[in-house]
Amino acid sequence: MHRPLTQSDLLPRGPLRRLGRSLHWFAEIDSTNRFLLAAAADLPDGAVAWTEYQTAGRGRLGRAWQSPRGASVLLSVLLREPAGSPLGDYAALAGALAACEAITEAAGCPARLRWPNDIVAGERKLGGVLVESAAAGGRRVLVVGIGLNCLQHRGHFAAELREQATSLEIECAGAVDRAGVAATLLARLDEEFADAAPAGERVRRWCGAWASRSDDLGRRVRLVENGRTLEGTIVDLGEAGELVVQLDAGGRRAFSARTATRAW
Numbered sequence: 001m002h003r004p005l006t007q008s009d010l011l012p013r014g015p016l017r018r019l020g021r022s023l024h025w026f027a028e029i030d031s032t033n034r035f036l037l038a039a040a041a042d043l044p045d046g047a048v049a050w051t052e053y054q055t056a057g058r059g060r061l062g063r064a065w066q067s068p069r070g071a072s073v074l075l076s077v078l079l080r081e082p083a084g085s086p087l088g089d090y091a092a093l094a095g096a097l098a099a100c101e102a103i104t105e106a107a108g109c110p111a112r113l114r115w116p117n118d119i120v121a122g123e124r125k126l127g128g129v130l131v132e133s134a135a136a137g138g139r140r141v142l143v144v145g146i147g148l149n150c151l152q153h154r155g156h157f158a159a160e161l162r163e164q165a166t167s168l169e170i171e172c173a174g175a176v177d178r179a180g181v182a183a184t185l186l187a188r189l190d191e192e193f194a195d196a197a198p199a200g201e202r203v204r205r206w207c208g209a210w211a212s213r214s215d216d217l218g219r220r221v222r223l224v225e226n227g228r229t230l231e232g233t234i235v236d237l238g239e240a241g242e243l244v245v246q247l248d249a250g251g252r253r254a255f256s257a258r259t260a261t262r263a264w
């Protein structure tokens with residue numbers, strides 16, 4: 001359908017600071033996240049895996065992530081982080097922020113963030129981030145996986161997703177440069193993950209960036225947690241990236257992305 005993304009598409013200006021020391025391309029694989037997690041013991045920090053098609057792509061909370069062959073950017077990076085690294089809580093936000101900036105810069109499409117890890121255009125989802133982790137010898141291995149819908153037309157989405165999902169092809173005025181989006185995404189991820197500023201400074205920057213790149217603050221929200229549905233108004237982002245909600249039933253509560261899912 002479309003030309004596969006090559007190593008020189010992803011790294012057009014040569015090596016980055018942290019990401020890309022080890023590169024793994026697959027015409028087809030079950031999941032780039034699964035691959036990096038399974039191979040973590042043998043791979044260096046900053047390893048990158050990308051593919052044209054996933055047969056068992058993973059989304060948050062055990063959902064599937066599906067995309068037609070060659071239509072998306074499907075990419076994962078492996079990070080070895082020390083215990084207590086702020087990325088333990090903020091890797092998904094940092095990844096979503098990088099994706100948002102890459103889309104705006106490379107495709108000229110003003111993407112926004114929607115808690116916890118969605119990249120949206122208007123009310124529709126353009127992409128998402130899934131962070132999975134494992135312990136390895138006193139350090140934490142984080143795999144940050146990103147899926148960005150690039151070339152899909154409306155008919156490519158399953159009927160039940162058609163009202164909720166979108167792509168750069170649908171949203172952007174001009175032709176979509178999938179390779180440019182992928183390269184800019186990897187460069188932006190590298191800026192986020194190679195940043196050695198003190199943890200507090202990075203967290204303040206991520207929270208500030210979330211506030212300016214998201215329309216969530218002040219919005220009504222419905223959250224489902226452990227089978228319970230709760231409604232309220234979003235008032236803040238918590239210290240570990242949780243969504244702080246003023247509940248209609250009374251009281252303020254922080255919801256973790258690990259347990260809560262957003263209905264709208």
Ligand code: BTN
Nearest residue numbers: 031033057058059060128145147
């Ligand atoms: C979500 O919004 O639910 C997160 C979707 C994350 C999908 C990406 S595609 C590349 C990487 N490999 C996977 O199996 N999942 C992530």
